[in-house]
Amino acid sequence: MKSGIVVFPGSNCDLDAYHLLRDVLNEEAEYIRHDAGSIGDVDLVILPGGFSYGDYLRSGAIARFSRIMPAVAEFAASGGLVLGICNGFQVLTEAGLLPGALIRNRHLQFRCSQVYLRVENTATPFTCAADRDNVLQIPIAHGDGSYYAPREILKDMEEKNQVLFRYVNSSGDITEEANPNGSIGNIAGVCNESGNVAGLMPHPERAGEKIMGSEDGLVIFRSLLQHLGKEGVGASV
Amino acid sequence: MLTVKFSGALKGENKLKWLAKVEVTLKKAILDPQGAAVESSLVTMGYDNVQQVRVGKYLELVLDAADRDKAAAQVEEMSKRLLSNPVIEDFSYIIQEAGA
Numbered sequence: 001m002k003s004g005i006v007v008f009p010g011s012n013c014d015l016d017a018y019h020l021l022r023d024v025l026n027e028e029a030e031y032i033r034h035d036a037g038s039i040g041d042v043d044l045v046i047l048p049g050g051f052s053y054g055d056y057l058r059s060g061a062i063a064r065f066s067r068i069m070p071a072v073a074e075f076a077a078s079g080g081l082v083l084g085i086c087n088g089f090q091v092l093t094e095a096g097l098l099p100g101a102l103i104r105n106r107h108l109q110f111r112c113s114q115v116y117l118r119v120e121n122t123a124t125p126f127t128c129a130a131d132r133d134n135v136l137q138i139p140i141a142h143g144d145g146s147y148y149a150p151r152e153i154l155k156d157m158e159e160k161n162q163v164l165f166r167y168v169n170s171s172g173d174i175t176e177e178a179n180p181n182g183s184i185g186n187i188a189g190v191c192n193e194s195g196n197v198a199g200l201m202p203h204p205e206r207a208g209e210k211i212m213g214s215e216d217g218l219v220i221f222r223s224l225l226q227h228l229g230k231e232g233v234g235a236s237v
Numbered sequence: 238m239l240t241v242k243f244s245g246a247l248k249g250e251n252k253l254k255w256l257a258k259v260e261v262t263l264k265k266a267i268l269d270p271q272g273a274a275v276e277s278s279l280v281t282m283g284y285d286n287v288q289q290v291r292v293g294k295y296l297e298l299v300l301d302a303a304d305r306d307k308a309a310a311q312v313e314e315m316s317k318r319l320l321s322n323p324v325i326e327d328f329s330y331i332i333q334e335a336g337a
Contacts, residue, residue, distance in 0.1 A: 057320070065319065150324070
């Protein structure tokens with residue numbers, strides 16, 4: 001699996017994703033500059049976390065108009081796999097590649113902690129290696145992570161199984177206490193209708209080694225490898 | 238409909254300067270935690286008759302355009318594409334002559 005990690009001015013989890021792919025999973029990965037005209041020959045495009053363009057105006061609003069974005073949109077339209085993590089998720093919603101929006105955390109605090117996620121749909125390239133109702137422990141670090149979508153859009157998304165992850169407690173129950181930011185329906189991650197574009201606020205790339213406190217984030221990357229028909233190596237050492 | 242106010246505008250060179258004042262607000266259906274925090278503070282300060290505080294954004298920009306309609310059309314487009322996010326926000330604006 002060859003991944004292209006887009007680097008915007010202010011991205012700061014690009015290296016986290018690169019490290020996980022290269023050093024933990026022994027897969028190919030390269031950076032793609034925000035001002036590049038094409039994404040090159042890759043299987044997966046990752047929009048990483050960070051604070052692109054200082055999050056000015058709205059998180060992701062300015063990055064969404066970067067020179068690279070039409071190429072990302074074209075790749076997505078042709079069925080290419082695109083994963084937005086944290087700020088990357090915000091960029092994808094701003095770009096209209098994913099439904100909804102991410103607004104200020106309900107309690108106004110920047111929240112940096114471990115959360116539990118339940119996998120809601122295991123029939124996507126991003127979750128096919130997960131068990132149904134799998135509870136994953138993955139960290140979050142964001143101030144604008146409260147997911148919102150208008151009721152009619154949300155209904156449509158639920159019907160089409162576009163909700164991928166919800167915040168739950170350690171037993172897998174959806175509770176108010178388990179919701180770290182006020183997201184509607186405890187939604188932590190979603191995909192587009194055709195399932196090839198996904199975004200989530202938590203950081204699976206920071207949960208790929210025991211030393212990081214959890215390896216649960218690997219399931220997303222193992223899913224992608226499985227979907228692409230290639231076995232991952234290295235991580236199970 | 239298009240009236241030429243200044244002789245130079247015919248050549249498309251002497252465009253007028255317009256000042257756009259754009260307000261962006263969270264849609265009514267969306268909770269505004271910043272507004273709630275400000276409201277709570279105001280009530281604590283003794284302004285206990287205050288309610289429904291909403292925090293929004295205000296932007297000013299100057300643009301060159303041949304007439305007000307053209308300026309407004311451009312501000313409308315920019316507001317939809319970048320200045321606001323139509324999923325969560327509404328916008329409104331006024332256009333004024335900005336002078337020389």
